[in-house]
Amino acid sequence: MSLDQTAIFDFLRGVHPYDSLQDEELTGISGKFRCITCDAGAPVYRLGEVLDGLYLIVSGAVEVTDANGAPVSHLGPRNSFGERGLSRDGTAVTSAHALSRTELLLLPAGEFRALVRTLPAFARYFDRARPATPGVRDLAEMRVSDLMVPDPVHCGPDTPLREVAAMMRDARVSSVGVVAGDRLCGIVTTRDLATRGMAEGLGADAPVSQVMTAEPLTLTPADLGSDVLQLMLENRIGHVPVTVGGRLRGIVTQTDLTRHQAVSSAMVIGDVADAQNVAELARTTGMIPQVLAQLVATGRAHDVITRLITDIADAVTRRLLRLAESELGPPPVPYLWLACGSQGRREQTGVSDQDNCLFLHDDMQPEDDTYFAALAKIVSDGLDACGYVHCPGDMMATNPRWRQPVRVWRQYFEGWVARPDPMAQMLASVMFDLRPIGGDESLFAGAHADTLAMASRNSIFVAHMVANSLKHQPPLGLLRGFATIRSGEHKNRIDLKHNGVVPVVDLGRLYAIQGRLEEANTRARLQAAAAAGVISASGARDLIDAYDLIATTRLEHQARQIKQGAAPDNFMSPASLSDFERGHLRDAFVVVRTMQSAIGHGRGTVS
Incomplete structure (x- = not known):
């Protein structure tokens, strides 16, 4: 050629x-x-x-x-x-x-x-590397689409004021868009109902067109967040409709701007600390999706976002423990509540169940379990009410198996390492991510390091964990780019959890075992593995870059769902990405598969 x-x-x-x-x-x-x-x-x-x-x-x-x-x-x-x-x-x-x-x-x-x-x-x-210090965007760098509430409540111009007020009450909003045909023709706020309706003596059956602000000032989703603030300040308004071609697409309020500035994990944790019962805790944790979407919109790194979201779960757990103790009285012996899974790794997103256990002091007597069974039920049911649903595999402190004295836990670990059958592999995978949340942390002292040392010395156990780390494969298709789910409600989507982040999580855990690394967080494990020589520096950089991209894509997918008013999940259609994004995501999956292949064939391990 x-x-x-x-x-x-x-x-x-x-x-x-x-x-x-x-x-x-x-x-x-x-x-x-x-x-x-x-x-x-x-x-x-x-x-x-x-x-x-x-x-x-x-x-x-x-x-x-x-x-x-x-x-x-x-x-x-x-x-x-x-x-x-x-x-x-x-x-x-x-x-x-x-x-x-x-x-x-x-x-x-x-x-x-x-x-x-x-x-x-x-x-x-x-260049797929994550910036060393990811920028956090302020209003001047954000788009209106990041701030607006999509699909706002709306009505026709002939709707009676009584119905409009009911709409506001039921939807808990302070404004309603008025739409004629498919075009926005006005907006009505709670202030309008009071000052132009009731104060002027209009009846409850008067049409909303008599009190609405006609032809309101609007912005588009592509405008900047600073445009919203400027429009509100210059015109002394608190609600800005967002339109495309005259059609109502969203609305931004002063409350939305305030939330952008003020709603944070720290604020939520403050409310958690003040909660007096489970109902108040549940109302507070209902803000987590909004916090997650906001954190994603501000451009923070994925591991920072998941750490902040996990901090909320930790605070909720500790508050529930205190509420349980206030109801049950002081514990008969010291205890320690630990989290495993994504909470243990500090990697929670908008979709999280609960995985937890109780370490009890060896002085515990059989009759003491009545207290701890009750405590576990109060905390576990409380977590479920707050959105951290019960573990489908019953990996919770409510299960007597996972509520044991320290000596029994050490026997568990020794048995799993000595006899690594498939069940032991699964249990070890979960338990290697343990992290203390509330109680007497001395009960866990040394247990993690001792188990890592024991596991790393057992070549048969390590070999089983290698095999376990290869069970979840990246969704790579040879001809169409991605191997999507073939049937069911998630057809033509990829699972960004089990086929996205989990393969990297499993590799990180394996490297931690091989190198006796006490880090629980996946990204920290990869960095520590490189520093300890468990994997090559170049392999670690590639894998960290790939993990950053996959984990960020997962969070951005969930944030889009939250903004659209849907419950977040892990199932994303590749068609929702641009060619550019699909190409990079596929490259990231190739890196993960390459590292799996290396570990599966005995390369990249330590002796």
Whole structure:
């Protein structure tokens, strides 16, 4: 193949991120590519080679395989590959060969790196690393779509004031949009009902058109948050409808702005500390979805967001423990309430069940369990009422098995390590994420370190945990990009929990066992594993970058659902992402699968 510069220029104009460049920039870049032709079966590059540069397929097809020859991707025209090796130490972590006669463009490594350094569009597309200090956006950087309440309450212009007032009461809102046909024609607030309705002697059956503000000032979802504040201050209004083409799409109120500035995990925790009963706690935890959506909108890192959300769960648990003690009296022996699972790792999102247990002092007598059974029920039922639903697997302190003296817990750990059958693997996986929440923390002192040391010395146990870490695979499809769920209510979606973050969580836990690392948080485990030499520095960087992207995508998906008034879940349609986002997410999954393959074949472990 021999494409001239004009032909390369024309081809690149239809490929992202080149299509975002100015013509003069694209002209310069098109002259840097080399043309390559590979026959069917010919290698493009091999595992461990120093890559020549960034490859871009013009025609034909390429198969990318992992270190063990397992296929990872089938790539076609306009797909790029090879850039992840270039972004690290320059060596390939996969292999690639042509499936048919294939025409490629090659951007040499030096030119590629120079473009990443000098062109923002290139840097955004090819550099997947999380910024060292993620920016937190203020109102000037946020969009109205981040602040507005979507699908606001609305009525027709002939609706009686009585009905409008009932709408406000039932929906607990302070304004209603007035829509004629499919167009916004006015807005009415509680103040309007009082000053223009009741104060003027209008009857309850008068139409809302008589008290509404006609043709109100509006903004669009794409406007800035600062535009809302400016509009409110200049015009002394407290409600701004959001429209698209005259159609009502949302509303922003002074309360929304106040919440953006004031609603935080710290505020929620303060309310938790003041709650006098479970009902008050439940009302407070009802704000968690709003807090999560706000934290995502402000651009904070995913591990910061999940830590702040988990802090609320910790505070709720401790408050329930205090409420239980006030009802039951002082405990007969010291105890420690511990969380495992996502709460133990400080990785809770908008969807969390509860996983917990009780360590009891060895002086405990059999009759003492009556007290602790009651305490466990009060706390567990309280957590359920607050949105932390009962564990489907009954991994809770209400189960007598998970409410035992310290000596029994040590026997549990020793047994799971010595006889690692599938059930032991599952239990060990959960219990390695234990974290004290409330009570006497001395009861857990040394237990974690002792168990890690015992586990890391048992090669059979480690081998079983390796196998366990490979049970959840990233949702990679060879031809269509992602392997989506084939049937049921989540058809054509990917599970960002079990096939997204869980594979990385499992790898992080395995590295912690191998390296005797006491960190429970997944990202902290990956960083500690790199520092301890459990995995290579480049492998850790790639895996952390991949985890950051997957976990952030999951939170952004949940935040979108919350803004739309839906309950958050972990099932995302790939179609909801742009081509740019899908490409990066798939690359992240490839990294995870590559690291799973390495650990499954005995590489990257410590002896």
